[in-house]
Amino acid sequence: MTAPEMVLTERFQAAFAAAFGAEHADADPIIRPSQFADFQCNAAMGLAKRLGMKPRDIAARILEHVDLADVAETPQIAGPGFLNITLLPEWIAQQTAQVAADERMGMPSAEPRTVVLDYSAPNVAKEMHVGHLRTTVVGDALARTLELLGHRVIRQNHIGDWGTxxxxxxxxxxxxxxxxxxxxxxxxxxxxxxxxxxxxxxxxxxxxxxxxxxxxxxxxxxxxxxxxxxxxxxxxxxxxxxxxxxxxxxxxxxxxxTLTDEHLAGESTYNDQLARTCEDLENAGIARMSDGALCVFPEGFTGRDEQPLPLIIRKSDGGYGYATTDLTAIRHRVQDLGADRIGYVVGTAQELHFQMVFATAREAGWLPESVQAEHVKIGSVLGEDGKILRTRSGSSLRLMALLEEAVGKARGVIDELRPDLPESERAAIAHDIGIGGVKYADLSTAHDSDYVFDLDRMLALTGNTAPYLQYAVARIRSIRRRAEAQDIALDPQAAPLVEGAAGRALALQLLQFGPTVQQVGEAFEPHRLCTYLFATAQAFTAFYDAAPILKEEDAAVRSGRAALAALTERVLVTGLECLGVNAPQQM
Known part of the structure; x- marks a missing residue:
């Protein structure tokens, strides 16, 4: 089973080679969703410039050579050379059935890599504030997603546990x-x-x-x-x-x-190695004394005075700073932990620091080109006034107080709407909704962007929120409960039935799950998964309204629709688990 874009890309690249020569086989077909069909191939413009031909002539040549007979109807040329592609219903149904039968629901099994993730990093003897929320939540979502993709993830909670x-x-x-x-x-x-x-x-x-x-x-x-x-x-x-x-x-x-004590790797971890770091850099001619401090001047970094910018690795008083610890940590993570990729989930303000640290580590040979090192830049959480979220007195907002407020607000709604549920169940649902709402609001925003903290919006049952997705899952689960209560037969072996515009749209959305998770892991961008899950929940709502399940009298149709709903549930639940959001059984 393969996502439509991947199948179409392979078929069109084969057509490029056949029509224009093997040297054009790597051209990007630019397969994109289309409002006039399922997808559109937008490659004609680029190939026209390469080949000196008119775009529509290019499109016609592509059409002569592309083989889509088992996948789609004959593409239609539109405008200056766009190719509109409508997938065959039977191909969509076949691919959806394969995804449903696959434990991984179409997620690729990538070559396993060792990924070190540095995230959360609170300070000892200081309370975590709202600024720690994003580094913790984004880092944990990335760790969960990478593990689901089959990578070995080493969590590193670089707590502040040393110093003055x-x-x-x-x-x-x-x-x-x-x-x-x-x-x-x-x-x-x-x-x-x-x-x-x-x-x-x-x-x-x-x-x-x-x-x-x-x-x-x-x-x-x-x-x-x-x-x-x-x-x-x-x-x-x-x-x-x-x-x-x-x-x-x-x-x-x-x-x-998912952070535990075994993931703690604070500043103190590297204390006995800091002197060696300085000595090695100095002996290699990378570090030199400047105004009494030992500094590195990585190439390409200058200050406002256009003078080389120093990265201080030993202060004039003999003390060490963050740069020394971070350089030592990189060497440890590559040489001892065997990292193929390192992600630092840290505030945007540290961008220059990490650029200079990475440049220094590469020059020293501690960060080879074969190892990716990335600063996963984290934006700020803002109040309604557009400024950093703080208490009225101006101090940093306590994270625990904020989380307790979210759960308390959710509990008030649950108590009002579902007084029939046991107290313990209402408490559990309130926790899932309150915490899920806060985490999802954070993750649904690009991690390097700021966002306004708004509990009412986070806990709303409409819009791109965790409660909206949680409700979609609860709604699907209620189908099984009601079927059992009403003694309505549902064949658990039935393949998903793809019918009508709404069913087709939902099936196409479900086929994108694997590629989306893969993209999140590659780009370190959880917000892409949130966007996907929201669109999937919307597609399910449209399908559920257009194709009633339990009211359908035809047993085969009823079971086929239920199977499509069940696959939707699996996709939504697994996607939410990647984000660290729980989906309650009922709401």
């Missing part, structure tokens, strides 16, 4: 006590703990005690003690990280994402 703030945090934890209620905030309200430590630091930073016993002085000393490997400092640091993990678990469980 930890001296401050350790000293604060020692003061309040590791078993105190304040310490418990690391699990429940990390920002409160962090802000309390910061307040102590700021209050004493400008006026240190003569003997250095003030909080700020102790915090600075603690950083050096920690980085030198002091056992007690490392023990307390380990406790800080462990408490924060419990908080991360709550968020990830709430979001239904």
């Amino acid at each position: 703030p930890f001296g401050m945090l350790i000293e604060h934890l020692l003061e309040v006590g590791e078993d105190s209620p304040e310490a418990d905030q690391l699990r429940t309200d990390p920002n409160a703990f962090y802000q309390a430590a910061r307040a102590k630091f700021d209050a004493t930073d400008g006026s240190p005690d003569a003997d250095g016993s003030d909080f700020a002085s102790r915090a600075r000393r603690r950083v050096a003690t920690l980085q030198s490997g002091d056992a007690e400092s490392l023990r307390i640091w380990t406790n800080l990280v462990a408490l924060s993990k419990q908080y991360f678990h709550r968020i990830y469980d709430m979001l239904d994402v």
Whole structure:
């Protein structure tokens, strides 16, 4: 089984070779959906320029050589040379039956690759805010999709668990006590703990005690003690990280994402390798000293003054920054993890940083040309005012509060519409709708674009939303329940019946599932899958309205329509699973 575009592309390229010579066999037929037929071949214009012929003459020559007898009606020439193609109903039915019989529903089995995905990356002892939503949700959708395609995915949660703030945090934890209620905030309200430590630091930073016993002085000393490997400092640091993990678990469980502790690979992971990274770059002549810091000046990057732009890998005080850690991580991911492809699901603001890191890693030989490294740029979540979504006080909006609000809003609707359902089921449905609505709204927007956070729109039953898709699935599942309740026979072995304009449109849509998932995996663009699933749900709605299932008296027709609906359910559910969105049994 193959998607129509792929079959048509192969047939037309064979025709190009036969009509114009083998050197033209690689020309793109430009197969696109058409409002006048199922598809259109738009290659005549481009070939006309190559061959110095009129486009309509090109189209006529193509028509003489293209073999579509088993696939489509004879194409019609339109306009300056477009070829309109109408697929044969029996070919569509045959391909749809093959997709239905295939466990993978037409998804290709690609050559497995090892893909390392760096996503989520919250900070220890800081609460995740709405800005972490997109990196987590987009990264997880890509991981699920790539695994479905057969790739080996290595998740890397590059948490911020090292550096200067930890001296401050350790000293604060020692003061309040590791078993105190304040310490418990690391699990429940990390920002409160962090802000309390910061307040102590700021209050004493400008006026240190003569003997250095003030909080700020102790915090600075603690950083050096920690980085030198002091056992007690490392023990307390380990406790800080462990408490924060419990908080991360709550968020990830709430979001239904696949990240676990085994995927944690924070900044501390690479601490003992940073000096070697600097030494190797310096010895290779790639890094040099500039104003007391060790820097790399990758080719092609200049500042506003037109001078080469530095990537600092060792600060003038001897400390290391993000660039050092990211370069070390790349070397590890390629050499130790065996990455064929690396995706960094990180905010758009880091674009220049990653371009310079990738360029440096390639020059050093740590990122060979055979390995793809991509910055999956993440846009911002905005409020109704078009600015970064924040609380009224101007602080970052807590992610947990936002998720709880979404579930609470969904629960209110479910309680009103379905009071007949058990409380536990209403709670589960509310979670699926609330969290699914938030995730889908994020994923349905191109990941490098900003979008406005609007809960009412996210949870609407109309439009390109998760609830609309979830309702389509629930509607299909209700067909089976009602058939059983009314003792209406449905042949489970029946092939999907493709009939009428609505059935034809739905079948053609279902044939696009495999190629769409493949495209999402190749381009790292989950929004393409959302667009596809929405169009599929719309096509099913039109089919369901035009071709009643349980009211149909002909048993064969009834079972054939039910089989087409069942395939639609499988496609929608699998597609939503790729996005990390659950489809409740009923709504």
